[in-house]
Amino acid sequence: MPPPPPVVTVLASARGPRPPGLEPVARLATIRYALSAKSLARALTETEVLFIWNFRSASLRDVWPQARRLRWIHVASAGVDTILFPELASSSVILTNARGVFDQAIAEYVLGLVLAFAKGFWETLDLQRRRAWRHRETEHVRGQTALIVGAGAIGRAIGRLVRSAGMRVAGVARTARAFDPDLGRVVAVGDLGAVLGEADYVIIAAPLTSETRGLFGASAFARMKRTARLINVGRGAIVDEAALLGALRSKRIAGAALDVFSVEPLPTRHPLWDLPGVLVSPHMSGDFVGWAPALSALFVENYQRWRRGEPLLNVVDKALGYVPGAAGESNDGRRPP
DSSP states (O other): OOOOOOEEEEEOOSSSOOOSOOHHHHTTSEEEEEOSHHHHHHHHTTEEEEEESSTTOOHHHHTGGGOSSOOEEEESSSOOTTTOOHHHHTSSOEEEOOTTSSHHHHHHHHHHHHHHHHHTHHHHHHHHHTTOOOOOOOOOOTTOEEEEEOOSHHHHHHHHHHHHTTOEEEEEESSOEEEETTTEEEEEGGGHHHHGGGOSEEEEOOOOOTTTTTOBSHHHHHHSOTTOEEEEOSOGGGBOHHHHHHHHHTTSSSEEEESOOSSSSOOTTOGGGGOTTEEEOOSOTTOOTTHHHHHHHHHHHHHHHHHHTOOOSSBOBTTTTBOOOOTTOOTTSOOOO
């Protein structure tokens, strides 16, 4: 008799939709759905592949001892900080992510924010609500400098798009390089303070790691231009929110657009909701129409690769906390032909 098909468990939310388009996987495997830590614990005893659709869930760590047959985890997000606990990091289990799915959507969102700041759209809307006809001048985007913190696929997409609008671009990454095709000059994270004063827009698109946690505190804001704006589409914990509040209230910086926060949802009484010059959005910068089928399609492709014994796309270096790769490399780390 042939061996039984492998078990693929999908960790989803009891209140949210399930991933669409998994029929090709269902023809090759037994799919089970886990909607809670309890059901995940039961399913893990036989699971070889875990698809974490509910990427905000931290329940895997609680039931990790049950993952005796687990060989591969795919998470439906670019960031893996929520699930990358020490036991997983030190294990032989392969971890892949959704790198590449959200790049263009986030880059477009960031460019929209830059234009909204420069052209004063929020003030225009406020004046419209008050039926106030008040002529104003706005800023050029062309010639302003965007400092992009994070040189992964999302940071690169942002760099390409804002450069097309005429902005100067520089980058901050784990390692420095004199020239990068998407980001121009790239400085190391340790030298962030030396370049913050050059930027009109500081755009955070980095993963949350031990190097980036709390990277933007009072000393960083003190080095920024008073006319600079902060845009964070990376992770909330990269920014010290108390220090940011202080910088905004004292007009140490001119404004901020925040899509991610240390605590999500942002508490209703948090002062960031009402602070002038601040845009709060609910972790949505990458969520374009059609994102769910796109995430599922990536998992299906990776699962088919796994069954054929081929290299997986988007393998995370669990020591670094992200998918390594330089310009000109494909998402599985191999240079294209």
